[in-house]
Structure formats: C-alpha cells, structure tokens
Amino acid sequence: MPELPEVETVMRGLRPSLEGSILKKVTQRRKDLRFPLPENMAMRLTGRKVEQLKRRAKYVLAHLDDDMVLFFHLGMSGRVTILQDEKRPPLGAHDHIIFETDGGxxxxxxxxxxxxxxxxxxxxxxxxxxxxxxxxxxxxxxTFNGPDFYTRIKNKKTNIKATILDQRVVAGIGNIYACEALHLAGISPERQAQSLTMAEADLLVVTIRDVLNKAIEAGGSSLRDYVQASGELGYFQHSWSVYGREGESCRKCDGKDTAQFLIERIQQNGRSTFYCPACQC
Incomplete structure (x- = not known):
C-alpha cells in the first residue's frame, strides 16, 4: 500500500495539471471502489475549479471552488496517471474515473x-x-516534535514499531518507513514504546522525518503497483537499509571489527519487520 512519500509524490505530480484548472469533464465508470462513490459525483465535479491540492496522511485532497473537497486513497493497487499527448491509449478495464481539464x-x-x-x-x-x-x-x-511524540507514547505498552504505525499517534507512516526510521535511529522494533527515553523519542522524530524526506526526493518506493503521476517508477527502494533485505549485511555495521551482522525478519502484528539485531537495541 502506498505510504506517505508515495502519496506526497502523486499529489505533487498532479499539481501542475490540476491546480487552477477546471474539470471540463468527469467520467465515472462504476458506482463504487472499496466503498460507494458519492452520489452524482461526476455531475457535481464537472465545471468545478481545483483551487488547491494537499495531502493529509495517505490521502490526496483537491479543494474546489464551491467549498467542497474531493479526496482519495490509493488503497492496495490504485494509481493516478496524467496523459497529455493527443494519442492516448484506450481506457483499460480498471480505469474507473477519468478527469479531463480545460488545459487538455x-x-x-x-x-x-x-x-x-x-x-x-x-x-x-x-x-x-x-x-x-x-x-x-x-x-x-x-506539530510532530519530540516532546509531543514522547507524550503520545510514554504510556503505551505496544512495541514501538506498531506504535508508529498507529495513525492516531502519527499520520501517514507505513511498514516500509517504520522499519527504515527505526534502523536509522538504532532502536529495536521490539521495544515497548513506553521504554523510550525523551532523547530517543526526539531522535526517532528526526529519523522519521529524514527517511520520509529522502523517499519523497526519490519519488517514493515502487513496490508492486505504485507509479508516480507521470507514470515513472519511484527509486527509493534502491536505498532501503533494512526493508526487504533479510539475510543481507547491515550497512551500518559493515566495516566493524566484529563479525558481519545480517538483517533479520520477524513478524509483528501480522506484518514483516526487518531490522539489525546488532545496532538496534
């Protein structure tokens, strides 16, 4: 499922085509996705101007000129692509909603x-x-800072990996970037959230932000179905430190005098967690 960097990348990719544009035509080819689509959605959107595009957590939001907000979530396999050439491929079976702008x-x-x-x-x-x-x-x-984050986790007995995946604690983080941020911070994913010190909480805030920003710069991580709005793949998967690297050497531990340490994979709350048992404690 696309996480914050992928959704942010999609939103930024859509801005040049959508912000300030009028939705000249909207075609809705089915009545529902995971949930029913809004009643008369295509008719209500046709002729509306997109004033601003934003992201909240894993959602893209289009603020319209009638004070309505259209928002969407990509789910497991969703993608949004922009077609600008006159020669466009025929609509596919899974192209469910099509927006045409006054800019073409x-x-x-x-x-x-x-x-x-x-x-x-x-x-x-x-x-x-x-x-x-x-x-x-x-x-x-x-508003996401060390003191606030520490307050949110100091009484939580769940493991810190599950805690930062909790959208009520911090919005938009998914499995990939939770693993990466914990590795960068040197914190074991198995530790109880309440065991972190204020200094560790502050460090984890910094590493979460650092990992997310680097992933956005790389266009996100292309895993299974995700592509950018341009149709290009993301490239951050080539920079993963631990995610998907079970049995490979830890890049932080390489070069140390001790024996080579390998990335391990464990199951936590039904999800795979990748970490280095040597440098994450």
Missing part, C-alpha cells in the same frame, strides 16, 4: 483491486469525516 490534460484513476476510495465533502466537515477525525499529527509538520 487527462487524469485517470486506475484501481484493479478496488481497495482505494474517493469521497466528496464540504470543507467544514472535512476534519470530522471518519477518514480524518482520529488522525495524529503530520510527521513533516511542526
């Missing part, structure tokens, strides 16, 4: 497994919507 661009929302979602709400109801009302702070924002 075509944006296709494709979702073979239909685990994504799309909704349309008034801006005043956005924060109370079930998708957003319980979300924690944005990890790239100023």
């Amino acid at each position: 661009d075509e944006i296709r929302y494709c979702d073979p497994r239909r685990f994504g979602m799309m909704d349309l709400v008034h801006v005043n109801d956005l924060e109370s919507h079930k998708a957003f009302k319980d979300l924690g702070p944005e990890p790239l924002g100023n």
